[in-house]
Amino acid sequence: MNAHHLQPAPVLLREDADGIAQLTLNRPQSRNPLSEAMLAALSQAFAAIAEDGSVRAVVLAAAGPVFSAGHDLKEMSAHRADADRGRVYFADILGRCSAMMQQITALPQPVIAAVEGTATAAGCQLVASCDLAVAGSGARFCTPGVHIGLFCSTPMVALSRNLSAKHAMEMLLLGEMVPAPEAARMGLVNRVVPAGEALAEARRLAATIAAKSAVTVKTGKRTFYEQREMGLKAAYDHASAVMVENMMARDAEEGIGAFMEKRQPVWER
Structure with a gap:
């Protein structure tokens, strides 16, 4: 052997x-x-x-x-x-x-x-x-x-x-x-x-x-665990700030555009 x-x-x-x-x-x-x-x-x-x-x-x-x-x-x-x-x-x-x-x-x-x-x-x-x-x-x-x-x-x-x-x-x-x-x-x-x-x-x-946008999933998972440790107001403030940044991201623009145009989105990566 x-x-x-x-x-x-x-x-x-x-x-x-x-x-x-x-x-x-x-x-x-x-x-x-x-x-x-x-x-x-x-x-x-x-x-x-x-x-x-x-x-x-x-x-x-x-x-x-x-x-x-x-x-x-x-x-x-x-x-x-x-x-x-x-x-x-x-x-x-x-x-x-x-x-x-x-x-x-x-x-x-x-x-x-x-x-x-x-x-x-x-x-x-x-x-x-x-x-x-x-x-x-x-x-x-x-x-x-x-x-x-x-x-x-x-x-x-x-x-x-x-x-x-x-x-x-x-x-x-x-x-x-x-x-x-x-x-x-x-x-x-x-x-x-x-x-x-x-x-x-x-x-x-x-x-x-x-199949989802990787950057969106990553942002969402991180924010879920961050906000869970916070009080209600702090959690809303944090989640709102994250959502503003998310809204400015290319994948959000593409995803919302695709939804309104009734087509499949093409994610960045």
């Missing part, structure tokens, strides 16, 4: 086609944990995509029967043997995870999760951090930290920005599995499709977005 066969498969796969970058978590045998290697790979991929004008939308999928089980508890527990019982390591890994989640929000392109199987703890956080999410009918979601004495406080940040307060607290306090239709009702996912079809539906949504 040559050395080539001993190379482990990449933890994250990237495949680009038609303006869509598909990222696939590729550690099915260990339930696609957000290990050091996976966090690094995701972070690098998002950094590259942010600079890549050819990518209009991102689909985040996973190999195997589990979307992601969250943090790698084996990897973390090994650091209990450190002199500080792991304090510095835990702070570092949680900081890296939080930074990666924020990269998704900051990414110019929309990110769509395609979820089959279970997404638990930081894996559920990953889904909540995406702009859109599609679930197969068998998908389930859970923030189970409360069962093991480790409250899902970082997943809570993403959950509480997607769900109503009562729904988020229900998931966090009970730690129970939430089936896909219930997750859709709660607002954690956009839609539920037959099992095995989440990726196809996510790619369909991505293709629809990819």
